[in-house]
Amino acid sequence: MNELLKLENVSFSYPGKEVLKDISLTLNTGEILCLMGPNGCGKTTLIDNIMALHRPQSGTILLSGRSVEQYKRHMLARKIAFVPQIHDITFPYTVKEIVMMGRTAYTGFFGEPAAQDEEICMEALRKVGVEHYADKPYSQLSGGEVKMVLLARALGQRAPLIIMDEPTAHLDFKNELIFLQTIVELCRKEDIAILMVTHAPAHAFYFESKGIKIRAAMMHDGVITAYGVPSDVVTSENIARVYGVKARIDVTTDEEGRAIKLVTLFETL
Amino acid sequence: MNACYKSVWLKRVVLILAPVIAICITLFVGRYSISVPEVFRAIFSDSGSFGTTSREVNTVLWQLRLPRAVAGAFVGAALAVSGAAFQGVFRNPLVNSGILGVSNGAGFGAALAIVYFGGGYYNYFFAFAFGIMAVSLSYFSGRIYGSTPTVTLVLGGVVVSSFFGALTSILKYIADPYTQLPAITFWFMGSLASINYNHFIAFVPMTIGILMIYLSRWKINVLSMGEKEALALGVDTKFYKLVIIGGATLATAAGVCISGVIGWIGLVIPHIGRMIVGNDNTKLIPVSMSLGACFLVLMDMLARNISSSEIPIGILTSLIGTPFFVYLLKKTKGGGWR
DSSP, X not given: OXXXXXXXXXXXXXXXXXXXXXXXXXXXXXXXXXXXOOTTSSHHHHHHHHTTSSOOSEEEEEETXXXXXXXXXXXXXXXXXXXXXXXXXXXXXXXXXXXXXGGGGGSOTTOOOOHHHHHHHHHHXXXXXXXXXXXXXXXXXXXXXXXXXXXXXXXXXXXXXXXXXXXXTTOOHHHXXXXXXXXXXXXXXXXXXXXXXXXXXXXXXHHHHTTOEEEEEEEETTEEEEEESHHHHSOHHHHHHXXXXXXXXXXXXXXXXXXXXXXXXXXXX | OHHHHHXXXXXXXXXXXXXXXXXXXXXXXXXXXXXXXXXXHHHHTTTTTTSOXXXXXXXXXXXXXXXXXHHHHXXXXXXXXXXXXXXXXXXXXXXXXXXXXXXXXXXXXXXHHXXXXXXXXXXXXXXXXXHHHHHHHHHHXXXXXXXXXXXXXXXXXXXXXXXXXXXXXXXXXXXXXXXXXXXXXXXXXXXXXXXXXXXXXXXXXXXXXXXXXXXXXXXXXXXXXXXXXXXXXXXXXXXXXXXXXXXXXXHHHHHHXXXXXXXXXXXXXXXHHHHHHOSOXXXXXXXXXXXXXXXHHHHHHHHTTSSSSOOOHHHHHHHHHHHHHHHHHHHHTTXXXX
């Protein structure tokens, strides 16, 4: 098994505040890791550490066997792509221009993307199904479409690891499903791994029902409290303990008769 | 593909030729009337060595109109490019080339020279030095936790700007109201009237600054995605921010020190560029350069022609530029802004 990302005993604190405590995780190519946990538990800080935006006080973060701190910025970008939770639209770039920015890591010191990069970008746009918007200002797209464009930008980066920070936040349930379906397609066809921060317990079950290799991790106060296959991690006990919410997990079947788990949330404890 | 290749070259040629044509046009226009054949004779007779043109004509063309026009092109290009770069890097379409305090800093420098050193060439050195100093102050006052977030940087710029504005007010207050005060006031309105070949030394920092921005033009796109995304896309944000801000500061300070404060260009020319070629800075930067150069050269031509005494150019740029901008805005529907 190709071990792409490996965190060993990572601890990180901001001045006067310990945020990550002794975190260990692994992620292999072809896998999805769903990272869950309440607001403020340190998920985003963990991502920032993996992307070498912060440096952990202790522990190591290995990417393809090398510490992320040893990578030059553009070399790291060839290994890790990022889909942000919130993207502020400042200038109305065209969709193609946005996706082309994903090719920055392959341009020279003072260079810009070239003609062959354009083909890679159009291919990425086709994969997520928004290629017909290529020349449209992305400020005029819907929230769901903008997310797809940002996903295409990450794909254009041709990185083996894509980190997504709550990618389906602010999307309606259809667009959320379109996004999840696209990720399933990508996992089946491409050699990539995905680290996805999510708040929806159902996401992990969704990927599991589609036969994608998936692990879930539940984080609480900077500690990974549960880590493994979704059935072991996303349980009513863990949801109660980590989120403080009373929940029940049921099993139903999808239209093809496959079992799919359902999470019902009742009340806060 | 071939046709596309050709059109790219055609566009490049147009971008470079446009300011040159604008400069040539201004040679023919002025209060000292020189006929068209005389201009050509002056141009093609090796600076009058054949004696075919009068000394007055030669002086007006080569010592007055040409250096002014060339300086106008450089200053216009510098201000427009710096404005475009700042707008991109600060992710704010409302900032201009003076946002980090370079104009007010330079203005204070000039005022200081006027009041205490009798003006002259001290003006330029002081304006340039204080312009750079003001931006450095903004940069360091915006620095927290070893990094310079955009918001605190722009905030630092605004604060430092007003600080130098206050210092300038003190100087205005104590300045001689009949000689020094008008000089300071006119400096803040901008003018290319006193330009001669000695000022061409300012082209060196301007060219270096413009080049720094031009080379980083793709990175401006990426930086406009915000700090975190730019880092994730593989850009060393600290380094490129410094190169771009440094370049814009160098270009603006050198421009402002020979022309005085000329507003409007650094804010609006980049937007006119966006309406024409879109937001991609690889196209926007060269287009802003060309537009800014043409615009200032033509405005300067008007400044020295429409009344018997010169009109400060800073007045004309916004007086004539604003209706033009509104016209473009209506015509292009702004180009994708929501």
